Amino acid sequence: MMARWLILAALLLAGALPAYAHKASDSYLALDVKEQRIEGQWDIALRDLEMAVGIDANGDAALTWDEVRARHAAIAAYALSRLKLSSGGEPCRLRVSEQLVDKHTDGTYSVLRLQGECGAPVTALEVDYSLLFDIDPQHKGLLRLTHGPATSAAIFAPDARRQTLTVAEPARWRQFADYVRHGVWHIWIGFDHILFLLSLLLPAVLVRRDGQWQGRDTLKASAIDVLKIVTAFTLAHSLTLSLAVLGALSLPSRLVESAIAASVILAALNNLWPLYHRWRALVAFGFGLIHGFGFASVLADLGLPQGALVLSLVGFNVGVELGQLAIVALFLPLAFALRRGLFYRRMVMTGGSVCIALVALVWLAERALDLQLML
Template identity: 75%
Template structure:
């Protein structure tokens, strides 16, 4: 295979990897709060109903809609499934968990079962050992987001298949440790935030080209392409950092459905511009304008995770740094490959043209789903 064609295949594969999950279920999170009190632990565990339905089956009539009676009928099964996948211990001795109450609550991405928990550790707790295994066997992208509270202090942890067992000091509210946790979560979120990735890619695809005389031509230097990418990424970063901060601090709030619908529309418009250039020379301005909306999307994730008051600024900055590192990894993968194949017909018509059309269709499906609360993509 010729070097240029091999590079094109690598670029196409990278784009497919980014776009393919658009049809998959959104990677899930659960939200666990544990409050250490004397010799016991009180807690609350929010688990998405869609995840529980996938794991143990809640939709008894198979009509694709869950009712309160269907969920209530499976309370015992929900409790048994959850408790089998969460173990607490203190000083090497187990802290038996039980569910004291089950409720429902709405999060930004749907309805969650709320399990109120209690554990008796039989003595003072200085370090809590947590073994978290929820959904890892059926969804390896699942994350468990923990807030650990003790004597007015809050610390956080993120559980994944490679970090399912963690020992947490109940008085460890180290800001820098939490900074690192939020950096990792920011990187993870941008990598699973397929709408954010497709928006960024839609703006980056023409960066190695110039629209001249009604046609796309390859840029003459890598430096020119890199400068164009730098302008776009900087504008997007600045914009979403502004609204991420304002929304997280509670200064500005927008309805979740409006934000998610606007993000889908931004993806469609950015990709459509690659087929019918309307604002080719102003893509950085577009990145800034729509980046303000994407910042509200990032904020919804951060608000669901929860920010420890003792390390509010560090955690907020850490999450944003993680998002930027995730973006940087995408750019470093994309730009050299795209520049090498920029002059090929396959890049201009295949990757840019056809790829952008596919992104438009996916984004329009998202827009209908989010605006009308229906399911089009499996």
């Protein structure tokens, strides 16, 4: 009876949770400031533009160049209505000079070539970004701003849609702080990374004795177990993140995202049928190598400043770890307080692991087979 209720709860949760199975909805905006002139390029996924303005004229779910070209005016109008640039409090005139299409690792994108003119040479550019936020609150805009040799980056989200960027070479500490913030933000919206981490953390307050889960005696023992897992995961993803961003290693996006989903499934199933309970730190290291490639795609899209490459990499890694530690700080004390009760062992540990495995199974199917099973 308990198993039936757990399966029912898991199915309900799987239907209620947002899937985010494909790579998160992103757009890539590159702006180059030359005195008062601005030139740029904005890559927006066609699947996102289909939701926003409608491109598929015949409804066959297969977008053609003719269908995209027929909606060029609507695409340009929509994009420009969601991006406002200004300098010194005065708006900059912005127009779309050309539209193309390009393949990214996660699909086809519309490429909008931009030209803008401000009233005076730009020293600080104020950006108001609101693309897709009313349709997809998880959407983010990745901006790379260049001015001669100086490069800076920003991430736009519903709670950070207005930002001001200086066109001068940013201070090193400011770059470091920006990438720390990017790292924290990325781990907090990375639901697959969070579920993988939680799958490994759920049994941290328990110990396996005589084929049964029992509560650990001390918080110190649980904290040491968590420290081993988080440290192993950190070392692994930092390694592949650095190698991928530096161009030494590269894997297809679909393979990486599918492998991440598979890692979540295996970590959750291990809580139901323990095979490597004592080796979870080693497993965290192994799968952390794969998760590092997922983190790398974000940094590659941001465009790391070559003059501060190492500093930016370190800042992003620090941000990811701070984000993870915040999750651990919330989870561990509460889990330890509940560890001896049936509620934790059956509903949280068993039921939670079933839910995680089911959601990740849908992710795996969607990512590997390029399907959309959950909205």
